[in-house]
Amino acid sequence: MASNEDFAVSFYEEPQWNSQPAWKLPGWGEPVIVACILVGSMIVSRRRGYRIFDTTKREYGLLNVEPGYARTSDNITRDSSDTDSSIDIVSTSKHLSKKRRCCWATFYTPSTSRFANHYHSRLLQRFPFLIEMFYWIITYAFYRCTSILAQSVFSKTPIWDVAQDHALAVLEFEQFSWLSFLFPISEVEFQSWFMDGHETFLTILNRTYALIHIPGTVGFIGWWYYAAPSHASFAVVRRTMTLTNFVAFVMFICYPCMPPRLLPQEYGFLDSVRHDDAQSVWMKGKYVNSLAAMPSMHFGYAFCIGCTLLYHSGCGRRTLERGEVRKSKSLALFYALSGIVYPSWILITIVATANHFYLDAFVAFFVVIIAFFCNKVFLVFLPLEDWLLWAMRLDKPVPTTGDRLKT
Template identity: 60%
Template sequence: MGNVTVPDIGDSQQWNSRPAWKLPGWAEPVIVFLILFGAMFFTRRKNCAIFDRRKAYYTSLLDEPDESSRDSSDNESSSINLLSDDDLFTTTKNPPKRRRVCGCLIVDTPNTSRFRNNWHSRLLQKFPFLIEMFYWIINYAFYRMTAVLSQRIFAATGIWEVAQSHGIQVLEIEQFAPLIHWLFPIRERNVQQWFMAGHQDALTVLNRVYALIHIPGTVGFIAWYYYVAPNHAVFATVRRTMTLTNFLAFLTFIFYPCMPPRLLPREYGFLDTVRHDDAQSVWMSGKYVNSLAAMPSMHFGYSFAIGCTLIYHSGIFRKKLEKGEMRKSLLSKLVWCAFGLAYPTLILVTIVSTANHYFLDAVVATLYVLVSFGANEIFYVFLPLEDWLLWLIRAEKPKPTTGERFR
């Protein structure tokens, strides 16, 4: 593999505009809080009371008349069997759940329906979106640990040097790797130089897009999609896909730290536009931030998953509707499809022009999303753990409200 072509840095690489106005540090948390609070409000169960035990247990509009024939909205229903009344977590009235793990192993887990009238169960029943918030808090906690784990693994060699060598390696792969180098006819630095030469105001806007759209934008999508998805099974598939993409990316962050282009030595031709505009997201700063996690780009991974979801629901490429889905007009189909194409395109331009990611980062993120979609049901192996957690806190998992608005 050859050496990366190093460009001359001319006057076009110099800033001639002032740094952009910076959002106050409290702005992003407030935005995220408002999104989550709004999601809780709009997806709340209106005829379910937290403090009135008589109205605590709610029968969803989505329930079939025959409960014995109903599958759960997450396709996670399990057959049950009766054990002794003396068992630690079961009674004849509340027999245990029987979970199938990895398609073969049968595990009995506690039946938490006995806790449905506990106050926190009633709270979850009233605001079922709280469960989704819990899942994403776990995601964020795992991300915050990637920097710590990676630093420990590469403590002997020095993580900064390792990440820099990986960043240069990515550039070499894009330029010289057999079979795939043709995928990268445009160089990242050429994109940034185009913006620097007469389009710096646009680059400032893209810096803001990069900082604000990752967490608030993704949280906003999850909140919106929980409300508009035709049924919870479809929503859960998208959520599991994005979550598995996260964990695949986290593993890569730990074992393949990669320096973003903007942090490479200046002779490689990139400028740190984020530092100029002070456009670092408040969620991506602090003691445990992983600034050497360019590979893959989760900005693009999320946008690709969201774009595919919008294109799928446009209905242009399929005739069969999902359960609970309403048929769209031609104009509505075109609008959904246009947003599905425009959003990942905007993010791709953003991550490259701001020198936060390489083109290869977006390619790998795309592959991770596709793999995660095909294997998203792997998360079913955690159902027994979820059952035990709910039993330990004496709560029952709420029925989701996704899809109820169509009834």
């Protein structure tokens, strides 16, 4: 087994890049971009014909619901995202309780339909995408905690040294293991190609790394909420991405790994994003985990998005979902190519900017696959969601995903 010293010598070459830092996006730029995407998604996916401040009770036959107001969440049984666990009606009262069955156990949760006319409930019914925003904020908060938890786990051993050892182990595995044939071009050689006469290309990749991860992912979630043929299809992707997040968070805590750009200079990597003054505002601050290279969430998200675009293209699917229309050949080709090009572009970006190793993306690929097949694990939290909504006096909004396909 090669020693760290021999390994460093074999890769050592003073990184040279004489490109001047590109224009820097103001600190408020990214938050404004993300806020615009969220507000735009919220408006596009709004429930049309529904008024927040009109709580006048009217009789509309046996259903007793307003036109355009499909039904309360308590009456949804199949087309909602989270109804894969069965719900039974267990009361004949006006506000029916729910009987949740999950994990071989039965839970009785209160109905929230009595809160349907509360203004904050009606706000959610008008803009149901708000609840998706709320859950992604919770996920982001969990990510912010990974740095603190990792520090506590490795409190007796300097975490920086542990992360560096893990990074060197990754490099050694790529170059000297029996799987080394999968990595014919080293990360150092790959980045050097961009620094040697292709600086403009690298500058573009630096901007891609900084601006695509958060704004691009948020934009995708907003688009898929609107474009998905059904809320069930949207929910599979949302749960897959969320579970990918949490599996990655556990790995960040238990296996801190230094990105190539932070390795000592003798390993030949250059922190091109910082050199180009293109750091993302979301990757700054006290609680940012800079030792979270394994797995690559940039590639994990991109791979999940790519698979969704391929699915949405309809290519390879003999049957379509209810109400879904077969796309034209040109549109289907556009989505299919986008599904291939986007994750490929992100893979090039994360390696060329020395933010990730090949193996980081390789592991992220398998994490997404596992998350997809295990995404229904989040359904065990439905009783907790019911009680949370009850405590907040909120009626869960009926999703508008797929409404545009209904006639």
